[in-house]
Amino acid sequence: MIKQRRHFHSFNALRFVSFLLVFIHHIPVNETSFLSYFTKTGGVGVSFFFSLSGFLITYILLAEKLEQNKISLKHFFIKRILKIWPLFYAMLLFAYLTPFFLDYSNLPSSSDGYKPNWWYSVFFLENYQMLFTKDFPNVSPLRVMWSLCVEEHFYLIWGFTLFLLPVKKLPKLILFCIFLAFFVRIIYFKYEILSIDIFSNIDYFAFGAIPAYLLATKNNILHLINNISLKTKYSIIPIILVCIIIFPLFNESILRFITPTIYGFLFSTLILFTLSSRNSILINDKYVISKLGIYTYGLYLYHTIFINLFIQLFKNSAIEMKNVLIAISSLIVTIVISILSYHLFEKRFLNWKRYFNP
Template identity: 50%
Template structure:
């Protein structure tokens, strides 16, 4: 299949969408007063994490499709992985270093803290395998901010798998990859639930990335649909955004 080379589009709205995801996660792990308006959003940190996965699925799929189109059906994996490393690793390891120092800092200032959870295995933490430790112990680490690092581990595993998958498959087989990922993830969720294993790995979360990849595929290959969406009145778009926020509040407080 031959395609005309395409330039990359910068999605400005991603900044606001990322902030919404971050805010939900941040509020979930913050002592929000019950009389605060933000309290109604504080119970849905899980939605924030899931939405992060959806956004990553969209953006990474969009980048990989363009790489494949603009490089005659191939993907420069080394370049792709280096960009992911430079984007994730510096902040990740700063956070891990802070977590290692946290108990010493709290003890130095004689600040009390909760010791619930397991003692982190720093080797697993440094190698993006903390989520499997959380699954094995059925707990979260007892050191902040390592408690939320399992989602970053899944992100890293997704980058590796998705990069390799797009390297080997053709553009015409991308829909099969997306559908297969969704079906496989739902099956794995049922298996994990049956075995009472926490769903904190890529196998049980890859459907979020795949759902995000669907609009990325449409954006590249179905420009006619995108043009139709651009004609939708802003009133309907803002109404839809409001309904999404209302839905988040409803399911978190019902």
């Protein structure tokens, strides 16, 4: 039996911050508002999710392989299924039934985007339908599910790869993934292909895998990071935040090709700063931001539903600061529904994960 997994403090808080970036990206914002700058950083939130996932999945697999000299792919995939599939397919059912409900209620439906091909949706291929059509599905929450498809593809690739690959060769794999994504994005840009598949995003996961490898193998680099003072680490955080805000503004320049690599490096650095045995950046689990981070999966899947709902409710309203009211209302309702969803639905499946430990 593998020893109890390490709990990574601060990760729930980081997840919630990532969700907020995505949320702000989707709310209606006046072009003159200071929040309009943050609407361009929504992709950063998704990318950080990828890096966090890359860290956690890599660490779980490496810890098991180093302790038991093998990886149980059966247990690994079952636990991923219990976490992702129940709410994913519940939301697919919701998306499938929504047009029928709107038609029955004589309510307007969105004419923007394509009508989903449910075979793509069911088999986690929504991102490829978006890629082929160069458009988005016309119903929520399918528009954000492309990232979950990328996550599922990562689980498959990374699970089998780490099962077969010797641990000492992982750094070469990480380096390969970083270069692969860089060149794939250049090719996609040339042919006007959306960067929404695993190959154009795998570097984010790889950058997350770097601190996982250093931690699992007790690499000396981690000891060097431990010696960096807490004051220095906190002084670097504002630099990371400024980069996150500024770099999307250079989207039309040559920087568009290296920005993801810079982001990946910053994400990896931030994760490393939370792992140190001393002088670590710690966001206590008792903080509200950390507690809300527990419900990030639901928050991510539900938020566009309620944003669109409140946009329709206030569409003909002459209320001043209407967009602010839409944002606050949709955020509050999303949080409440996500909490209920987690405790009444998702947790029933998550509790089964304990039966599939190595």
